[in-house]
Amino acid sequence: MTTSARQLVLNLFIHPTGHHEASWRHPSSAPDRIHSARYYQDLGRRAEAAKFDAVFFADVPHLGPNVEHGAAGWLEPITTLASIAAATERIGLIATASTTFYEPYNLAxxxxxxxxxxxxxxxxxxxxTASAGAAGNFGLTQFPEVEERYARATEFVETVTRLWDSWEDDAILLDVESGRYADPAKIHAADFAGEHVRVxxxxxxxxxxxxYPVLVQAGASNEGRAFAARWSEAIFTAHQRLQDAQAFAADIRRQAVTFGRDPQGIKILPGISPFLGSTEAEARALETEFNELTVPAYGLRQLSVLTGVELGEDLLDKPVPPELFAAAGDVTDNNRSRLQVVAGIVEREQPTVRGLLHRLAGARGHRVVAGTPEQVADTITEWFTQGAADGFNVMPPALPTGIEVFADHVVPILQARGLFRTEYTGTTLRDHLGLPRPVNRYAAERAGADAASTPASGSADTPAATPVDALVRA
Amino acid sequence: MTTSARQLVLNLFIHPTGHHEASWRHPSSAPDRIHSARYYQDLGRRAEAAKFDAVFFADVPHLGPNVEHGAAGWLEPITTLASIAAATERIGLIATASTTFYEPYNLAxxxxxxxxxxxxxxxxxxxxTASAGAAGNFGLTQFPEVEERYARATEFVETVTRLWDSWEDDAILLDVESGRYADPAKIHAADFAGEHVRVxxxxxxxxxxxxYPVLVQAGASNEGRAFAARWSEAIFTAHQRLQDAQAFAADIRRQAVTFGRDPQGIKILPGISPFLGSTEAEARALETEFNELTVPAYGLRQLSVLTGVELGEDLLDKPVPPELFAAAGDVTDNNRSRLQVVAGIVEREQPTVRGLLHRLAGARGHRVVAGTPEQVADTITEWFTQGAADGFNVMPPALPTGIEVFADHVVPILQARGLFRTEYTGTTLRDHLGLPRPVNRYAAERAGADAASTPASGSADTPAATPVDALVRA
Structure with a gap:
């Protein structure tokens, strides 16, 4: 195996019983364990044994209406990751958290x-958080529009990175003899006063x-892309087709250049949900088995949340009506980008309503593949080598079995091809991803480095907050 | 040992290097380990081996000005406890968190x-959070007064307990056959719209x-006491003298009765910081050794935060000037109650300024005792049997050694006296404290129980939010 060649990034995206909406009904999941620490620690250990870069948790601070037929309810991700951290040594720990519904000081x-x-x-x-239901859980009567959410997000991330820089790396003196614990000159107030955020x-x-913890981003709206190009070090994204993923990656890297960033400094990670079998037919049969466990009422409700259109069960075996996507203009911008993915599926595949529900049941619009380990490794390799992906958020249809099968059968193929590590070479998530450690902005100023190369958007008498990689000069 | 007799509660209050302000300079602490998971896991395991009820973390979302000579900066408690949880099996995990500076949905x-x-x-x-410095970290230009803070706290706790009741205990059906995961009729919106909090x-x-996680409270202001009497199941409090602790306990229990609660259902836990030696002289010498490591500039600054009065180092060997407590009216109410403790020390002991700084260096106004294990066990026994305490938050002057010495030498005496468990008899913190598990308010209503015995203070069409023990009918 060559370690100098470009390496795949593989994250295990943990959805409690797995990513297929009916996974909780399938014997390969463990729905009675999904609120226990041991379950998540076992998943973390399994992914670490397979040398994955990280485990990844989605999150929304809101319980949707679809509680009857889906495994609704889940643990808070950051505390869950603290628990997984205690049971593992190397694997990265990525939690989703909302800039709209957290206070920056608490989240930092x-x-x-x-x-x-x-x-x-x-x-x-x-x-x-493009979920109107969340707003009511935080005293908001109106859900903020996408522009306002990203305006806050920008100030939020600037503030949080300032807070993470508060203490220079050598601020702690620990001088027992003189009684000086820390050097106050190396501890800095955030002193940030924006329109949306003040700390x-x-x-x-x-x-x-x-x-800084690694900055990941997952919004595919226009605002989300611009934000990602400016701030993110990894992007979790949803694409069905190679060419769409290639176009997305090219757009992100082009925008990154306009922010003065290294376009290769952003790891682009589409979701992939693999059904694996010893033959392709066996894999497809497994997918069918899962799809037949879906409850149509659940899928129709998910579809109505996405499209704003309610379809009755009497339409299940009819073609998807074109008006399903007419309401795209009324939903939030992030939903619109997901709607485009779904509209593309319908246009290409002309499914019945039931067929569409089955297509979405696997991973909510992320790419589902069914095949042998060799076939899945081939598609991963193709996307990786053809400019569509730097790696993948692996979304097993069912857990814990899905990660076991992937680790035992797909990972060795990728390793044999020299595309994926056989051992960790570092200890931090930045090490795994090949990302530099951000230089502290105040230390950079003191060193006379020209680290602060973009205009300050905080209060006037504080140092400039800059994109992450403009600070990375170590 | 009798297990039916009333049992002491013992918590380990973890302050990074220990509770004495100079502990980081003493060889019995480990200041280089205080930002690592392993350190806190080791402390948790040590307290668990001694059969403690819980570990306890203080918190304030703010870095005070006293960073040069004290071990400033600490990990966030809830994540730290999630890490300790992974390394332990039985011990309780108590984190301090602020109702003023958190969103209730996030905290719940x-x-x-x-x-x-x-x-x-x-x-x-x-x-x-009686700390004006915290307000600026959350976009507030003015620090809310104590009345307003407690008005929000009351709504906050009502909301959070509603959220914890959202799912009835049997809401999850896990009916794989029919495809019903949960019963929507047993999942309830908080639907709370107060003046300060809306969810x-x-x-x-x-x-x-x-x-519900066990509800603990630590505010000693008048508002804090009333709040504790209504809501709390355990109270962390600061008293120097038996009679003051007795009066406090009597007041809390009297107020609890006015809220219709069992006055014995609240565990009153003063802080105690023990210097232990094989003789009393050895223990006192150890206390002196710690006090001689204090930096006067640090102590004077802490004192000025408490009193609003700046004293110069030239006054260190003079008597404490009476004007030190003149400003009591200008500080927040919670500080006032702590000021009373300090004023009492000065009145009784007539110390020099340096002497007062040494008295406060141990545990910031909590009771410091120096003696043999037998003597410390005696004072614990006296307070426990004389109506001053149901147990203690043990605040070792230095960690990790302080818990080791206490566990090895004091705990066995208390166990031999039949006052403290030799084995855990339950698995939850409620089990350890002898507290009942709150009945879900919606289940209680359905059962026709008269659980909702106080008027609703949420919106009119939702069930009443009631004090915890009015819901406890299991």
């Missing part, structure tokens, strides 16, 4: 602590092992 | 997850093992 602390507790393995998947003081924790 | 999730991840060992120490939906996690 939670992720800094996770990074300390894990020895530098934390990642934050930054979302603005006065310094973080109450020292700088964490990675400097 | 974090504690519910901690309770799930730990198998029912979570506790929430409810504070309103519309249901929690996105099932009810946790304890129903």
């Amino acid at each position: 602390r939670l992720f800094a602590s996770l990074d300390h507790l894990s020895g530098g393995r934390a990642g934050w998947n930054i979302v603005t 006065a003081g310094a973080l109450n924790a020292p700088r964490s092992p990675q400097g | 999730r974090l504690f519910a997850s901690l309770d799930h991840l730990s198998g029912g060992r979570a506790g929430w120490n409810i504070v309103t 519309a939906g249901a929690l996105n996690a099932p009810r946790s093992p304890q129903g």
Whole structure:
């Protein structure tokens, strides 16, 4: 195996019973374990044994209406990752958290602590939460529009990175003899006063092992893409086809250049949900087995959340009506990008309503593949080598079995091809992803480095907040 | 040993290097380990081996100005407890968190997850944060007054307990055959619209093992006492003298009765910081050794935060000037109660300024005792049997050594006296404390129980939010 060649990134995206909506009904899942620490620790250990880069959790601070037929309800991701951290040594730990519904000081602390507790393995998947239902859980009568959400997100990330820089790396002196614990000149107030976010003081924790937890992003709206191009070090994205993924990657890298960033410094990670069998027919039969466990009422409700259109069960075996996508203009922008993916499926495959529900049951619009380990490794290899992906968020249809089968049968093929590590070479998530550790902005200023190369958007007398990689000069 | 007799509660209050402000300079602490998971896991395991009820973390979302000479900066408590949970089996896990600076939906999730991840060992120490510096970290230009903070806290706790009740205990059906995962009739929106707090939906996690994490409270202001009498199941409090602790306990129990509660259902836990030696002289010498490591500039600054009065180092060997407590009216109410403790020390002991700094260096106004294990066990026994305490938050001057010495030498004496368990008899923190599991309010209504005995203070069409023990009918 060559270690110098470009390497795949593989994350295990953990959805409690697996990503297929009916997985909780299938014997290969363990729905009675999904609220226990041991279950998630076992998944983390399994992914670590397979040398995955990270485990990944989605999140939305809201319980949707579809509770009767789906495995609704889940643990809070950051605390769950702190638990997984205690049971593992190397694997990265990425949690989704919302800039719209968190206070930046609280969120900065939670992720800094996770990074300390894990020895530098934390990642934050930054979302603005395109879910109107969440607003009511936070005292908002109106759901903020996408532009406003991203305006807040921008200030939020600037503030949080300032907080993570509060303590320079050498701020702690630990001079027992003189009684000086820390150097106050190396601890800095955030002093950020924006339109949406204001934070006065310094973080109450020292700088964490990675400097900043890895910044991940998952919004595919136009605003989301621009935000990702500016801030993110990894992007979780949804594409059905190679050419769409290639176009997305090209767009992100082009925009990254306009922010003065290295276009290869962003890891683009589509979702992939693999049904595996010893023959292709066996894999397809497994997919069918899962799809036949779906409850149409559940799928129709999910579809109506996405499209704004309610379809009756009497239409299940009819072609998908074109008006399903007429309401695209009325839904949030992020939904619109997901709607485009779904509209593309309908246009290409002309399914019945039931057929469409089955297509979406697998991974909510992410790519589902059914095949032999060799076939799945081939499609991963193709996307990786053809500019469509730097790696994948692997979304097993059912857990815990899905990660076991993938680890035992697909990973060895990718390793044999020299595309994926056989051992970890570093200890932090940044090490795994090949991302540099951000230089502390205040230390950079003191060193006379020209790190602060973009205009400050905080208050006037504070140092400029800059894109992450403009700070990375170590 | 009798297990039916009333039993002491013992919590280990974890302050990173220990509770004495100079502990980080003493060889019995480990200041280089205080940002690692392993350190806190080791402390948790040590306290569990000694059969303690819980570990306890303080918190304030703010870095104070005293960073140069004290071990400033610490990990976020809830994530740290999730890490300790993974390394332990039985010990309770109590984190302090602020009702003023958290969103109730986020906080309800974090504690519910901690309770799930730990198998029912979570506790929430409810504070309103009497620290003006914190306000600026949350976009507030003015620090809310104590009355307003407690008005929000009351709505906050009502909302959070509603969220913890969102899912009835039997809401999950897991009916694989029919495809029904949960019964929507047993999942309830919080639907709370108060003056300070509004939460519309249901929690996105099932009810946790304890129903509610144990509700702890630590505010000693008049508002804090009334709040504690209404809501709390355990109180962390600071007293120097037996009679003051007795008066406090009597006041809390009297007020609890006015809320219709069992006055013995509240565990009153003063702080105690023990210096232990094989002779009393050795213990006192150890205390002196710690005090001589203090940096006067640090102590004077802490004193000025408390009193609003700046004293110069030239006054260190002069008597404490009476004007030190003149400003008591200008500080927040919670500080006032702590000021009374300090004023009492000065009145009784007539110390020099340096002497007062040494008295406060041990545990910030909590009771410091120096003596043999027998003497410390005697004072614990006296307070426990004389109506001053149901147990203690043990605040070792230095960690990790302080818990080792206490566990090895004091705990066996208390066990031999039949006052403290030699084995855990239950698995949850509620089990350890002898507290009942709260009945779900919606299940109680359905059962026709008269659980909702106080008027609703939420919106009119939702069930009444009631004090915890009015719901406890199991």
